[in-house]
Amino acid sequence: MSTTNLQPSSLNQTTSFIETSTAFFNLTYGNHSAGGRELQRKSASSLGRWTDFEMYRYTFWSIVLFIVATGIIGNVLQFIMMGDTKLNHLSYSVYLKFLSVSDSLLLSINLLSETNKVFPIQYAIPVYIGILSFALRVLAGILSPWLVVGLTLDRYICICFPLKRQILCTKKKAIAVCSAMLVVSGVLLMPFPVSMGVVKNRCFPPEGITSYYNFILLLFSSILPCLFILVLNILIITQIQRSRYFRSSFTTSTASRPQDNSTRPLVLVSVLAFVTLVPVAVSKAVQISLEQLDRHLDGQALHQNVRTILFMIYLLNFGQNFYILIASSSNYREIIKRRLACCSLKWKLRRQQSQSVVTQSSHTSGSGSGSAGLSVASIRE
Template sequence: MTLEETTTSMPGEINDVDALTNGTDSNTEFNGTDQNISRFINNRGPAYWYFNVITVVLGLVGNFMIFPLLGGVKFSSLSFPVYLRFLAFSDCPVLMIFCIKESLRYFQSSYLIGSNLAVCTLTKFIKNTTTTLSPWLVVGLTLDRFYCVVFPLKRDRICTRRKATIVCSCLTGFSVVLSLPLLNGVKTVPGSQICFIKDYLVSYSTFIRMVLTANLPCLLILVLNIVIGIHIQRSVTFRKRFTSTSSGSTENKLDKSLLPLMLISIMAFVTLLPSSIADSVVLILLVTKSDFKTLTFIFKLWPVFNILYLMNFGQNFYILMASSANYRKIIKTKLKCQNVNGRNNNDTVSRTPGQVSAFVNFRTYINESSTRQSEQHSQTSVTSPTLGSDDCCTDFTEITK
């Protein structure tokens, strides 16, 4: 759910918090301004669509690369790979739905979703579930790092793979339950390309979007990261005073290992915050029906907010690669292993005929040698005429076999 989806009076939109102003009187209230907003939304040009597709493709590639990156034995007992894999799995549907929707709008084919109630309902359900789940998974990851840093003695008991799986599963179930009302809460307008959320769910959907999907997760991520940063700074200061240089350097390495995961949390906050603030401002302006110039200005900036919002769903792999030489080394090793395995398979296949031919030549050499020895034996043997060459050759050949 994005900035544009908090409005209802935009022709040709596929909204999620539609009917915010009940979709009836709002059209007359917003006449004039609505035309400008609609023009900014629908006439974005090819540049925005290209950026949208590039962001989605890069995000999908990054999400797929998370699985081989964190699939090694060294990560099997850690908790944070569970959160990152859940994030990669849940973020892919968001990227694909956004790309499909923007492509349909760009090619003026929005009716394929907007006029089909079943497709529109399924799309909204999946999108609402995953957009609600993603920021809360980041909150879970940040809370996991919070316990590791602030309560290191409890780390082995709390920050486990099993408990991380339980937390992610509970968050997934929570997001699904919140989106269940949408399965029977979507309606279509005859003769239009828009599907709306029913009137009785408008307040509920607005609350989920404004509080549970945006503002509350951002606030928790911000507070937890501030506390983690303060605690790390205090720990560094304490070690400088009361520990030796060698032990301090070891602890600094441990602190540096937190950097990639903290950056993932911080960048999630940075990419979610602009759209969260913009959605809140638009909601207030639409409810109060005031300051339409500000509303129009926000919609001018909407493409930038949307691209930034999409980056949140595909940036984790690239953050790990940019912030840690260890992760870069791991992915290079895995790619090299795949190349080496491929060459080994080819070498095995290519050597097989040579081995067979060498074995055949060796058997032929032995048979010829045994034949010559039997002929020499038959010529020089006088005392044992009953021992024929055929018997000698047969016995030697059986031994060689």
């Protein structure tokens, strides 16, 4: 992240301040004002950067557009799939529904941000829109990894403590946990909109706000959730291997008690979330460490060569869950086929009903006009 200037920002500079302050979620450009681009080019040339990403901004935007579009489509299908009667009462369906909404929100905001950088808006952006965009991005960025932690913890209890499953892994408790995560994420976010001052269409960010959000985003959206996901998955996989060894020691046949069909796909969702979150967390930690060791060193410029790749990997985390589920389980493939067929049938029935209503109303109006004509003719006679 480049060093943020905490001077008063004009109305159309609010978004620029926010983009610079939240470079943790936007590892590609940083501040894209004319001076910012010139400073970035100078820093990059002084460090011997091997490529100029400005030449490929349209290609990069196209890739981001593809990732976001496929991710949002997958999240919508995941939400529909989790509404099936076989899954709706299960606890993990709640986590996946919350993830569908949170991930889609974050993907949309990132796409709007990247689009504004490639095709900049020429008119002034109101202060409240910039603050709202920042708030939603940080909220979703903190909430999504912790929802994966909740999902992983749910699987850990089901596998390692199966007797507690009916007590702890219920739909109501999952809703309570997800709601609590949402509230905590909002509390962590609250200092920014509360402390932000707006005077005469100028936005005054308080001193120290960038350091606060560096700490919050690095700790609560990367380091801690990644640590929990890693530890829980190690315990889950270890318990699965122990269970297989235990069952194999008491049976001579290859047939054994089947595992829960949801175990492997959900563990894969958790593991791949860890894989896509770790590179960004490591890069951000290295960047902040370099900047703290040498105040005159631009850690953001040092990571220019890899930041674009890390950003795309980071975006994949918020659009991959549905595709992991259907690729790893035939059960989920059958469910989504049935759900889509059911939705298509309902849509056709509603369309037929609306057409029949229109037809009946037209017939009624036609018969009414015909009878009125007959009455007029009889009066004339």
